[in-house]
Amino acid sequence: MPDRIADIWGRRTPYGAEARWPVRVDQYLEDGVAEADVEWVRSACVLCSNGCGMDIAVHDGRIAGVRGRATDRVNHGRLGPKGLYGWQANNSPDRLTEPLIRETGGRLRPASWDEAMSLVAERSREVLAERGPLGMGFYNTGQLFLEDYYTLSLLVRAGIGTPHLDANTRLCTATADFALKETFGSDGDPGSVTDIDCCDTIFTIGHNIAETQTVLWSRILDRLHGPDRPRLVVVDPRRTAVAREADVHLPIRGGTNLALLNGIQHELIENGWVDRAFVDRNTVGFDRLTQTVAEYPPERAADICGVPADDIRAAARVIGGARRLVSTCLQGVYQSHQATASACQVNNINLLRAMIGRPGRAVFQMNGQPTAQNTRETGANGDLAGMRNWQNPEHVAELARIWNVDPLRVPAWAPPTHVMRMMRYAEEGSIRFLWIIGTNPAVSLPELARIRSILRQKRLFVVVSDAFRTETTEFADVVLPAAMWGEKTGTYTNHDRTVHLSERAVDPPGAARPDMEIFLDYARRLELTDKDGAPLIKWRTPEECFEAFKQMTRGRPCDYSGLSYDRLRGDNSGIQWPCTDQTPAGTERLYADHEFNTATDYCEDYGHDLLTGAAHERKDHSAMAPAGRAILKAAHYLPAHEPPTDDYPFWYTTGRTVYHWHTRTKTGRVRRLDAAAPEMWVEMSPADAERLDLAEGDLVRVESPRGRLKARVRIGGGRDGVVFAPFHYGYWDMPNGDGDGGSGNGDGNGGRDRARAANELTITDWDPVSKQPLVKTAAVSVTKVTEGGAQAR
Amino acid sequence: MKLDNAIKGVLDAEAALAKRLLAVGERHAADHDVYHLGHTLARQAADHVTRLTPFAERYHMAPPAPPHAGDSHGILETLRLKRSQLMGRAESAGMLLLRELRETYLLAQATEIAWTILQQAALAVRDGELLDVISTCHEQTETCAKWLRTRIKETAPQALAAG
Numbered sequence: 001m002p003d004r005i006a007d008i009w010g011r012r013t014p015y016g017a018e019a020r021w022p023v024r025v026d027q028y029l030e031d032g033v034a035e036a037d038v039e040w041v042r043s044a045c046v047l048c049s050n051g052c053g054m055d056i057a058v059h060d061g062r063i064a065g066v067r068g069r070a071t072d073r074v075n076h077g078r079l080g081p082k083g084l085y086g087w088q089a090n091n092s093p094d095r096l097t098e099p100l101i102r103e104t105g106g107r108l109r110p111a112s113w114d115e116a117m118s119l120v121a122e123r124s125r126e127v128l129a130e131r132g133p134l135g136m137g138f139y140n141t142g143q144l145f146l147e148d149y150y151t152l153s154l155l156v157r158a159g160i161g162t163p164h165l166d167a168n169t170r171l172c173t174a175t176a177d178f179a180l181k182e183t184f185g186s187d188g189d190p191g192s193v194t195d196i197d198c199c200d201t202i203f204t205i206g207h208n209i210a211e212t213q214t215v216l217w218s219r220i221l222d223r224l225h226g227p228d229r230p231r232l233v234v235v236d237p238r239r240t241a242v243a244r245e246a247d248v249h250l251p252i253r254g255g256t257n258l259a260l261l262n263g264i265q266h267e268l269i270e271n272g273w274v275d276r277a278f279v280d281r282n283t284v285g286f287d288r289l290t291q292t293v294a295e296y297p298p299e300r301a302a303d304i305c306g307v308p309a310d311d312i313r314a315a316a317r318v319i320g321g322a323r324r325l326v327s328t329c330l331q332g333v334y335q336s337h338q339a340t341a342s343a344c345q346v347n348n349i350n351l352l353r354a355m356i357g358r359p360g361r362a363v364f365q366m367n368g369q370p371t372a373q374n375t376r377e378t379g380a381n382g383d384l385a386g387m388r389n390w391q392n393p394e395h396v397a398e399l400a401r402i403w404n405v406d407p408l409r410v411p412a413w414a415p416p417t418h419v420m421r422m423m424r425y426a427e428e429g430s431i432r433f434l435w436i437i438g439t440n441p442a443v444s445l446p447e448l449a450r451i452r453s454i455l456r457q458k459r460l461f462v463v464v465s466d467a468f469r470t471e472t473t474e475f476a477d478v479v480l481p482a483a484m485w486g487e488k489t490g491t492y493t494n495h496d497r498t499v500h501l502s503e504r505a506v507d508p509p510g511a512a513r514p515d516m517e518i519f520l521d522y523a524r525r526l527e528l529t530d531k532d533g534a535p536l537i538k539w540r541t542p543e544e545c546f547e548a549f550k551q552m553t554r555g556r557p558c559d560y561s562g563l564s565y566d567r568l569r570g571d572n573s574g575i576q577w578p579c580t581d582q583t584p585a586g587t588e589r590l591y592a593d594h595e596f597n598t599a600t601d602y603c604e605d606y607g608h609d610l611l612t613g614a615a616h617e618r619k620d621h622s623a624m625a626p627a628g629r630a631i632l633k634a635a636h637y638l639p640a641h642e643p644p645t646d647d648y649p650f651w652y653t654t655g656r657t658v659y660h661w662h663t664r665t666k667t668g669r670v671r672r673l674d675a676a677a678p679e680m681w682v683e684m685s686p687a688d689a690e691r692l693d694l695a696e697g698d699l700v701r702v703e704s705p706r707g708r709l710k711a712r713v714r715i716g717g718g719r720d721g722v723v724f725a726p727f728h729y730g731y732w733d734m735p736n737g738d739g740d741g742g743s744g745n746g747d748g749n750g751g752r753d754r755a756r757a758a759n760e761l762t763i764t765d766w767d768p769v770s771k772q773p774l775v776k777t778a779a780v781s782v783t784k785v786t787e788g789g790a791q792a793r
Numbered sequence: 794m795k796l797d798n799a800i801k802g803v804l805d806a807e808a809a810l811a812k813r814l815l816a817v818g819e820r821h822a823a824d825h826d827v828y829h830l831g832h833t834l835a836r837q838a839a840d841h842v843t844r845l846t847p848f849a850e851r852y853h854m855a856p857p858a859p860p861h862a863g864d865s866h867g868i869l870e871t872l873r874l875k876r877s878q879l880m881g882r883a884e885s886a887g888m889l890l891l892r893e894l895r896e897t898y899l900l901a902q903a904t905e906i907a908w909t910i911l912q913q914a915a916l917a918v919r920d921g922e923l924l925d926v927i928s929t930c931h932e933q934t935e936t937c938a939k940w941l942r943t944r945i946k947e948t949a950p951q952a953l954a955a956g
Contacts, residue, residue: 134955163950414947421947424824429884430955612830614939615946641829764825 004028004081005676008658009210009218014226017360018198021219025077028084029057029065038064042569044072044492044500046143046485047082047661049173049367050193050213051494053573054079056087056486056505063087063486063506072573074193074498080214082661085673087486089666090506095467096481097510108479113511113521116478120435121525123461123477124160127433133162133411137422137431140380141438142169142369145490145502147545148515149371149380150552151537152437155519157379158403159528159536163411164431166419167381168439171773172368174418175334177376177383178770179343179365181605182633183351185598185626186387186557187376190590191326191362192576193496196220198360201322203233203315205346206257206332207366210241211658217242231322233315235260236332237653238683238724239717248315251719253306254651255337255640255777261345262637263301264316265293268352273320278354282594284624285632289348292634304637306719324360325353330368331655336776340769341610341635348632356630357591364495371492377558378549382416382771386556387604390415391618394601402552404530415615418771419445420764427454435463437515438482442471443663443730446762446773447706465518468665471730482515483508489542490516491568497576497587499560501568516542554580557590557597557604598626610635613768640777642763648704648779650688650723654758655776660728668733680709680729680756683716684782697788704780707760710753712788723780725758796918797854799911804842804849806904810937811838813900817893823881824890827944834937838904841930848923887952894945901938908934 004010004026013022029035038057045052045066053072057065066087070077099116100108127135138156140149149167156165169177180187196202196219209217223230224245234246235257243249252260268274269290279286298316302309319325327350333342347363355361367373379385388395390412400407417425423445425431434455445451455462455475464476473479487508493499508514520537528536539545543565550560559578567584568575576586597603606621608614610633624631644651659676660667667673682702684694694700698713702723711725718724734754762775818831849855908931915923 131956132954134951413950417947420825425951425955427823427881428886429882430887430951609936609939612834612936612940613826613943614936615943638833765829766826768826768830 004084005659005672008081008214009221010078012222012225014222015197016227017200021076021197021222023070023076025068025070026079026084027065027067030059033057033059033064040067041503041505043486043502043505045079045083046370046492047086048080048213049370049372049495050074050216051370051492051498051500052079052083052215053500054083058505061506063090069573071571074494074496074574075215078215078218081659082667082673085670086661086666088671089669090484090486092468092669094469094669095509095512096469096479097512098481099511100476100479102477108473108476113513116480117521117525120463120478121522124433124526127461128160131430131432133160134164135430135432136160136162137164137426137434139419139422139434139436139439139441140165140167140375142167142172142372142375143438144371144515145488145492145542146371146374146378146549147490147542148519149374149378150385150545150549151516151519153379153385154403154537155523155528157385157411158400158405158409159523159526161409161411163414164417164422164425165380166417166422167375168419168441168444169369169372169375169381170419170771171335171444171775172331173334173366173372173376174382174772175339175343175767175770176365176367178340179347182340182344182607182610182769183347183631184591184596185603185605185631187383187604188387188497188557188590189364189495190356191364191496192588193219194588195326195360195362196223199230199324199326200228200360201231201233201318201325203319203325203327203349204242205235205261205329206334206336207328207330208236208238208240208242208332208655209328211656212330212368213366214658221245231318233318237719237722248311248318250305250307250311250315253304253719254653254722256305256637257333257336257342258338258345258635259296259301259304259637260312261342261349262293262296263298263305263312264319265289265345265348265352266296266301267298267313267316268320268349269293271316271320273316274352275354278594279352282596283351283630283632284626285634289632289634292636295636319349319353322353322355325350325355326360326362326364327355328364328366330366332776334770334772335774337640337774338610338635338638339767339772339774340608341633344610344633344635347630351630351632357589357594362589367495370494373493373495373497377493377553379416382418383604384412384416386553387558388556389604389606391606391615392601399552403536404532404534405536406531418766420766420771420773423451423454426457426460429459432459433461435465436472437465440470440472440663440665440730442475443757443759444727446759446775447764448757448759449707450764465515466665467512468669469732470663470665471732480518481510481512482518483512487512488514488516491546493577498574499563499568499577499579500574501565516545595628596626596630598631599628600625607631607633608769610769611638641765642777642779644721644779648781649721650780650782651721652702652704652723652725652761652778652780653776654725654727654762657726657728660726662728663730664728664733680711680726681714682711683714683718683724685718685720685722686715687720689713689715692782692784694784695788699785699788701783701785702761702780703783704761704763704778706763707755709755709757709760710785711756723782725761727758727775730757794852794918796852796911796914797849799907799914800845800849800852800854802907803845803904803911806900806907807838807841807845810897810900810904811835811842813897814838817897820893821886821890823886827890830940834940837933837937841933844926844930848926884956887948891945891948891952894941894948898938898941898945901934901941905931905934905938
C-alpha cells in the first residue's frame with residue numbers, strides 16, 4: 001500500500017455517472033503482525049463525520065491495525081490517513097488509567113473510582129442544595145457513542161433538571177443543525193453519499209472536503225477524474241486542493257458568504273433558473289427572498305466579496321444549468337459571520353432548483369465530528385431528545401411520559417444553554433459545577449485567556465473525563481479516565497444518517513471505563529429516580545440503552561425503531577435512519593415526496609429571525625403555516641464585527657490540517673501523523689509575505705486585540721490579506737509542559753513567549769441563531785520575529 | 794393634519810431606543826451577544842431615524858438632530874465598557890442585565906406602537922412613500938422587541954432561580 005501520508009486520497013478508481021463506486025480496500029497492520037494472526041472486529045471510523053465502515057484488527061489483546069470494510073455503503077473499503085493510523089493512540093503509554101483528584105497543594109494524585117466518584121457526587125449534592133439545578137453545567141463532545149449521549153441526556157435533563165448541557169458540536173455542527181431546522185423543519189441531512197455517484201454538478205462553500213473528509217473527497221475525485229465529469233464550483237478564500245479542481249473558484253473576502261449567496265440567488269431568479277412549479281407547490285417565502293436578493297446584483301456582491309462580478313455570474317450559470325446538483329457547506333460558513341443565515345441560503349439554492357430528495361439532488365449541511373449527529377438526536381447538545389421541539393408542550397409531555405417523570409422536571413422554558421453562555425454563567429459565578437467530557441475547551445474555545453481564567457476560578461468545581469491528560473485536565477478538581485473507541489460497544493451516525501455499530505475489540509487500559517458506565521455510576525450515587533421512585537435510568541448495557549433510545553425516537557424524524565444491534569451486525573454494512581418496521585432497509589433520502597417536516601405540531605423548531613436570533617413562537621409558525629412546505633429564509637448582509645484595521649490589517653481564519661484531529665490528543669500521539677505536521681504554522685499569501693519581507697519558515701508574531709502567538713510562516717496560494725492558522729496546536733506536548741495551562745504561572749498568558757494556540761487570538765462572538773462561535777472572523781497583525789534558519793529546531 | 798406629531802413620536806422613540814441599546818451593549822460587554830446585537834440594533838434604530846427624517850419636512854416638522862449612530866467609542870462608552878468588564882465576575886450581573894433588558898424591551902414596545910400610530914395616519918393620508926418606509930422599519934422594530942423578549946426569557950431563570 002502506498003504511503004498514505006504523502007498520498008492522502010490513495011489510488012484513483014475513476015467511475016462515471018450512475019456507475020457503482022469501485023471497491024478499494026485500505027488496510028494497515030502494525031509491523032510484524034501478519035494478517036493470519038489477527039481477529040477482525042466490526043467498527044466504524046471516528047475521525048471525521050464520513051463514518052467509514054472499518055474492522056479493527058486485534059492481536060494479543062491489543063489493537064494492531066484496521067481495514068476498510070469493502071461492503072460498507074459509505075466508503076467501499078477506503079480509509080483516510082487518520083483512519084488508517086489514528087488507532088495507535090489507543091495504545092499510547094500515557095493513557096489515563098486511574099482517576100485523579102486534585103490535592104490541596106494543587107497536584108493531581110491517583111485515586112480509586114469510589115473515592116473520585118464520591119467526591120463528584122458529594123460536590124454535586126452541595127451545589128444542588130445551595131444553588132439548585134441551574135448551578136450545574138455539563139459540556140460534552142461529538143466523540144462519544146449514541147448510548148453514552150442518551151444516558152447523559154436523560155441524566156442531565158430529567159435527573160439533574162438543568163438546561164446547561166451542551167457539546168463541542170456547538171463548535172462544529174450547530175449551524176448545520178439549525179439551518180436544517182430553519183429550512184426543513186427538523187434536523188437530518190436530506191441526502192445520501194450516493195448522490196455524489198450520479199450528480200452532474202457540485203457546489204461547495206467553506207468546505208475543504210479534501211482535508212476534512214478525505215474519503216468523501218476520494219469519491220468526488222473519482223467522479224472528477226472519470227467519464228461524465230461533474231462541474232465543480234468552489235467558494236474558499238484559500239486555494240485548497242478542492243479549489244484546484246474547480247471549474248469556478250471564488251476566493252471571497254472573509255465574512256461575506258451571505259452577500260455572495262444572495263448574489264448567486266439573484267442570478268438564478270433573474271435568469272429564470274428556478275423551478276417555479278416546485279417553488280410554488282413546495283416552499284414558502286419566495287416573494288420575500290426575491291425582494292431581498294434583488295438588492296444583490298453581481299456587481300454589488302462582487303464589491304462586497306472582493307471577487308469579479310463575472311466569476312459570480314459564471315458560478316450562478318453552472319449552478320443554474322445543473323440537472324443534478326449536490327451542494328455542501330461546512331465550517332467556512334458555520335464558523336463565520338452570519339453563519340445560519342448563510343447556511344440557509346445554500347438550502348435555498350437547492351430548493352429554488354428543486355434539487356432535493358432525488359438521486360443526485362441533495363444539500364449537505366455537513367457534520368464535522370463522527371458522532372455529532374447523535375448528540376443532536378439524543379439531546380446531549382442544544383436540542384431536545386428525539387428531535388422534539390422544546391417550545392411544544394406536547395413534545396415535552398411525550399418525552400416526560402417516556403422517561404416517566406413529571407413534565408415540569410424537563411427544563412423546557414428556554415432552549416438548552418449553549419456552551420458560550422455556560423462559560424459566561426461560570427464566569428459570573430452562577431454555575432459552580434462543570435463536568436467536561438471528552439473535549440478540550442482550554443484549547444478549542446475562542447479567546448483562550450478568558451477561558452483559562454474562567455476554568456481556573458476556585459469557586460468552580462471542574463470534573464474532566466478524558467482518555468489523556470490535556471490542557472483542560474490541568475484545571476480539573478477530579479479527572480476520570482475514559483475508555484476510547486474500540487474499548488466499548490455502541491453506535492454512531494454519520495452525515496448521511498448512516499448508523500454503524502462499533503463492537504468492543506479490546507479492554508480499556510487500567511481502570512479506564514466507558515463514559516456510559518461513568519454516568520450510570522453517577523446517577524446511582526445521586527439516587528436519581530423517576531416519578532415512581534424507581535431508578536431514573538433503566539438500562540445497564542449499551543444494547544439496553546439502544547433499545548430504549550429507539551423507542552424514544554418512534555414517530556420522530558430520526559426514527560430508529562426498526563434498527564437493532566443484530567440488524568447492524570448484518571451483511572449490509574451501515575443502515576440509514578429513518579428505519580422502521582415499514583422501512584427495514586433504512587431510507588436513502590429524506591423528502592423524496594417533497595413533504596418536509598414543517599407542520600407546526602411536528603416540527604423540531606419554530607424558527608428564528610436570522611439577523612438577531614429572535615425565536616419565533618408557536619403563533620408565528622402557525623400564522624406562516626408552512627404545513628409540509630420548505631421555508632425559504634432570506635437575510636441581508638451586514639459587515640462583520642471585527643473588520644481589519646490599520647493596527648490589525650489581516651483577516652484571521654482558523655481551520656484544519658488533514659493529519660490532525662481536534663487538539664491532537666489522539667493524532668499528536670501517532671508518530672506518522674505527528675511527523676507529518678509536528679508544529680504550529682500560519683499561512684499567508686505570496687504577496688503579503690513579500691510585503692512583510694517574509695520567506696517560508698520565518699518566525700512571526702501574530703496578534704489580535706486579545707492575544708498573541710508565534711509560529712512559522714508557510715506561503716500558500718490564498719487570498720491576499722488572509723492569515724490562516726490551524727486550530728490543533730496547544731501546549732501539552734511542548735517542552736516544559738503546558739504553556740499557560742493550569743499549572744503555569746497563572747497570569748492568563750503565562751507561556752507568552754511560547755503561545756501558539758490559534759484560539760489565543762479568536763474573538764468571543766457567536767452566531768445569533770446557532771450560537772456557534774465565530775472563530776473565522778478576527779482581525780490580526782503580523783510581525784517578523786526571526787528568519788527561518790536562525791531558530792530552526 | 795397633525796402627522797408631524799406622529800413622526801416626532803417615532804423619531805423620539807427610535808432615538809431613545811438607539812441610545813439605550815448602545816448603553817446596554819456597552820454596560821454588558823461581558824455578555825458578548827448583548828454587546829454585538831446592542832450595537833447592530835442601535836445602528837438599525839439610528840438608520841430608521843435617517844430614513845424617516847425626509848418626511849419630517851413634508852409634514853412641516855422641524856428637522857431632528859442627527860442620530861447617534863453607535864459607531865464611535867466616546868469616553869462614556871469606554872468607561873461603561875471598562876466597568877462592564879470588571880462587573881463581569883459579579884453574580885449580580887445577571888440581575889442587572891435582566892432589569893436593563895426589561896427596560897429596553899419597554900422602549901422597543903413604545904417604538905413599535907409609535908410606528909403603528911404613524912402607519913394608521915399614513916394610510917389615512919394615502920402617502921405610499923411613507924408607507925414603504927414604515928413597513929420595513931416597523932417590522933424591524935418588532936423583531937428587535939422579539940429579540941429582547943427571547944433574551945429576557947433566557948436570562949430570567951438563571952438570574953432569579955440559580956442560587
